[in-house]
Amino acid sequence: MSGEWETDVLGRPFQSLTLPLGTDQEGEIVATLVRLEPPMIARLTGPLRDVDVLYLHGWSDYFFQVELGRFWTSHGARFHALDLRKYGRSLRPGQTPGFVTSLEVYDADIATALDAMGHGLDGAPSRRRLVMMGHSTGGLTATLWASRHHGRLAGLVLNSPWLELQIGTLGRQALSPLVQMRARVDPLGAHPVVDLGFYTRAQTEVGALPVRGYRREWRPERGFPTHPGWLAAIVEGHRRVAAGIDVGVPTLVMLSTASTNPFAWNAEMTGSDSVLVVDDIARAATRIGRDITLARIEGGIHDLFLSRPGPREQAYRALERWLTTGAIGRSRGSRRSRASG
Template sequence: MTTWTADILGDDFEQCTIELGTDPDGEGEIVATLVRHVPPDGRFPAAHSAALYVHGYSDYFFQRHLAEAFAAAGHAFYAIDLRKCGRSQRAGLTPHFVTDLAVYDEELGAAIDIMRAELLAGAGDRIVVSAHSTGGLIVPLWLDRLEQTEGGTSSRGIIGMVLNSPWFDMQGSWWLRSVGTAAIDAVGRVQPLRIAQDAKFDGYGTSLHRERHGQWEFDTEWKPYGGYAARFGWLRAVRRGHLQLHRGLETGVPSLILRSDRTWFSPHYQPEIDTVDCVLDVRQIAKWSGCVGNRVSVVPITGARHDVFLSNEPALSEALRELEIFLEWLASQDARERGAEEPASGTRETSDAPAR
């Protein structure tokens, strides 16, 4: 039985711990943390589906407004802090460190099991997975592996994917993607904990936090302004994930991919950071989006930040509207495929592609 306790985000949120046992990377006992949104009855439409949110690197779930956006679209909202991240950090563990992205299959699968047990008792059994940045690489790789099992993603109730500025390739010079990748592979194999890049670029983090240049409240112990140091073993896992993606995946579900319309890099805060992706190269997102398989809709959001759901207005409202349109279309498509005469509650009839 799942035990839910109070969460740091307050009355509308609860959390449960997912025990994962011994860390395969040798750092001791590890856990993941599942958070659920529990708004008062009547505040949002009755849920007909659910959503699972997966954060990025140097990140954790804190976006209350995103939970409310999914709830307004008829989705029971859950988010997971992966092993060694955010709520799941423990003494003696290296934050966010893994040497194989596939290890996350364990907590993602456990989260889906918990969600489906609750959904079958109430809202149904259909799930949308949403992910940001590194999470946007982890999730399609996971769904690709799941799609190759008996019954595929549909057997777990997963019907769609929303990626927010997914990390699909190594940004920077061609050297990093060729010679640099070979070096990362060699060093990461023998010295996985060696630091490849210090946590010294604080421009993006300070652009977000309300005590610096932004409007958002988050724990800087779990999401430091400069992020966490990137280690060779972790970078090696990421680059191996990139190469898998570039060969082509099949997630088995339609996807919405949101990104900024422009990239502009700066290590420290400048006002231009507020309206661009200053972390990833959006051209790479555009280039590789088709590799996730199935139907893909890619939408550049003018003036969006790296996390499009932490953008300033009007970009934030535009991103949330695109999310709403996709979720409505997805529910309608699912209703058709299940032979329903009418779309699921809270949706409208749409064409075969999301309309804007």
């Protein structure tokens, strides 16, 4: 582990820690862990006072959702967010933003973060429950990670997870051979630009942007360029989900009630998901585990916690209800008993 916890770009009381991950052909690789500790009263009495949270961001993104972190800590949880390699705080000059050729590469980022949080496999087992939360591509990454690491999590929260390609299952199956072939021949080749900046515009119009510490260079208006090697990794992740996996823990999948055509601006983008086809994602969610709760948020945008105040409040209420009265809330007493025993 490199360095010490420092005041984060979001300002106090957020702190960040650089996690070295070695090197590749583009130089030094790091991940960055951001943390927020709960207030003293919540730490002692909150319903989630024995919970640690690890949040994974989406594509062309990084952690800046201050309100989300404070939601978790107000319930007593210790909140952590991970800027994965080549994203946000972890992006270094000369690197290809977000580029990987397999989503399993992020196992190293997550393992290093969990070790810093006190959930490493080499140390004594933690008596604290671990909940992972993922948004969009981070939701796909978290889902696949959970399916390979049974017993590590107490719960999984997915905010508009990218569980299926926007062209649907049949379209993905038809496209997959071409994607895989190009990934082998030209993994860093150029793709046509498909992000026209409308999603960022929608976030701005509903008042979600800008916020303190927001860095446009880490989250460009029209997103980062995509490449064949990266797209092949995404398509492979979608194939695994479609084939059926088991995350092994209670899971909350949160989605908007509606999607919008992303290629032409209209006012509906401020109250719907303009990135994913949410009904396809809802169907895909039935194939990731046995204890899945689906929450549909009317008026929500792609990141539900950046929606207008009304839908955003609905999203927080749905999350709070699942955490405190669902399987996570019910498991607290039994988990503490097993740990004491």
